[in-house]
Amino acid sequence: MPTAFRLRAPVVLPCDPGCPALRDAVLDVDETGRITHVGPAADAPDAGDAPVRDCTGILLPGLVNAHAHSPMTVLRGMGGDLPLLRWLHEVIWPAEARLTPADIGAGMLLGSVEMLRAGVTTSTEMYFHGEELAGAVLASGARLVATMGIIDAPGWDWRKMLAGVDAWIDADGLRSGPGERIEVGYGPHAAYTLPPEALTMVGAAARSRGALVHIHVAESAGEDTTQRGRYGSVPAMLDRLGLLGGRVLAAHAVHLSDADIELFATHGVAVAHCPGSNAKLASGIARVLDLRAAGVPVGLGTDGPASNDDLDLWEDMRLAALFARLSTMDSAALGAADALLMATRGGAEALGRDDIGVLEPGRWADIVHVDVDDPAFVGGLDVPDEQLVANLVWAAGSRRVRDVWVAGEQVVAAGEPTRVDRAEVQRAAGAVTRRLLT
């Protein structure tokens, strides 16, 4: 297929292991929105009549948010800094009960715009009302893994919720939409909010369809204790119930024993590490280095914007590195390149996907262009790779994201969304927030 367009940039970070930089490189995209070539400009293939866009900064893969509840943008900051249980019972759950499907769409669209502006092209959402989630993400032009919430709680019927996911996948396939922007999966909330039978059924339904199961696991110490008496641990419980195996993504996974980590490694369970949320809610620090040493794929998640309080995955990169250092008292425990790889390639691996998270031929052209006109890049681009990546991750971050493409389509230009009017998106979500405050 011919090249649709070419990007040329002084630095490309494909996010290969080790995070080496390509200098003065080009990246070709075909008409389907997939990458066809990445390499030095000096020996680039003929691009024919394809337009060439000269970028002045750094190209890297779109970031992958491995765990989010983005419609909760409309609840951002509510309840201030109440203790966790009071915050949930007195503020968040009553507010969520008042959200209409349209409200959820408005919150998701704001979250999607916020993420795109930070260079997050894929988000893994666990929430309700899939039609609104997909509609919002398709409107912004982002990419969505919609793991639909399944929970046993007053007003909710987990069997219907499970059947709804089955039906969606059976009707549209696992992936659909332009550039395969929408993937559907299962989002059983947690072992403590579903009966054992439900977890078994979700596992079977997902495996038979090759779909992702995305579940909260061992987020807080209290949760772990509750389950330990019955099953030994939450991972052991999920294993006994047949949920592990296939594509399983455990969100948080803070309180894991050595045996739990071994179980994850054996079954190929991945982890969405959410350091910002885990610290803000005082849940603890996940054993990221131990998980990685055991071969468990680890991606990074923001969690919901009511508890983090934003969707800036760059901050979670830094927190992942800082927490790994504090946990081990080793200042080299987790570097800037490790953190960047966790937010890109690592996220794709955690989702079991080989079509995003890396700039290489065959993958979707989900690309971020970072502008380097900033004190963060004090030495400019002509510095060693490790210094450049340190400047990018530690000092620049989301602030310098300038342009973003998803499946080859530019969805952010000069910091603003191309598909939607940001003021209008903010206004619509703000109306929901203000209504909830009355």
Place this chain on the structure above:
Amino acid sequence: MPTAFRLRAPVVLPCDPGCPALRDAVLDVDETGRITHVGPAADAPDAGDAPVRDCTGILLPGLVNAHAHSPMTVLRGMGGDLPLLRWLHEVIWPAEARLTPADIGAGMLLGSVEMLRAGVTTSTEMYFHGEELAGAVLASGARLVATMGIIDAPGWDWRKMLAGVDAWIDADGLRSGPGERIEVGYGPHAAYTLPPEALTMVGAAARSRGALVHIHVAESAGEDTTQRGRYGSVPAMLDRLGLLGGRVLAAHAVHLSDADIELFATHGVAVAHCPGSNAKLASGIARVLDLRAAGVPVGLGTDGPASNDDLDLWEDMRLAALFARLSTMDSAALGAADALLMATRGGAEALGRDDIGVLEPGRWADIVHVDVDDPAFVGGLDVPDEQLVANLVWAAGSRRVRDVWVAGEQVVAAGEPTRVDRAEVQRAAGAVTRRLLT
């Protein structure tokens, strides 16, 4: 004195205890650059012919960086993520040895511009070459507490360095420059880099002049252990040597015993808490809640941009709150308002200053205007105070700083410095960085 100009804004956060917001308020500034009035617009005094500037967002005091080595912007990201000692010995110290006074000025100016754009109006610097530090900060229009480095190391003479500070203060007074922008103090590096005699002499010299002593204390566990055998602890050593008393600011103060905290409280020693640097270098987490409970004034510092890696005090606000929560496993341990007060009022208290850090009559008009056209402020300004402050600290931060005044002079307008050309400042500092790489 007549009003020189008035700012009017929908929200003013004076940073009084509790962090209440004034709604639809005005702030008057006189010709000397001091605040003369802050209060609701409805009952504002007559401003005469003074121009009124309508601000659309939130006004708050300029942030106070209580511990920095900002000229190290030119070393940002060097050495990537090497372990601490290798990073210091192989990368940072050899590079610093090559810095000329002019290089230090160029690095300080870049740091000053970076801080002003983030709303940090005052920085407490511990470095060398005071003339260049003051020159750079006066050029940018920021405010400086220049605690001049005093160290016993090859190539340095601590007696000359001490005498130099004495002479500077004796010539110019403690504070000088337009809007009293420059304060001079003593920066004895640490108990492990100076002989006991030097610490005693610095303490006496500072007390006799009413000057600030700014010293690294118990940053790493290793440092503490080294001293413990001789004196019990670093604070006990400083006490025995007569350094405590007067205005003393202990930077880091990570490894303190209960007795050390009591000693600080007794002597009125303040702490500059540097959570980002302490985590990145795997030094540990300071006992901020215990220090505050004991009545020790605690400000926030970024530390040097070679080790943090930036001068964004908003990130340190969030880290202070996150680390306090992780330390106590209490999600309400330190809230957004506490963090904001620590970076403003707390910084002023830690420096022993009553002329900055709060928006109230008599203090300098060091003011930040935060733009709220951002998904961070989803509900706009018409939300409860605690939600607004949560949105500001957790989700918006430095990115939304739009305008900044120091001593009533606008030094940042629409995100860019008014006094200097940012491109030129970056170019000059970048030339230093690239020379050091050769």
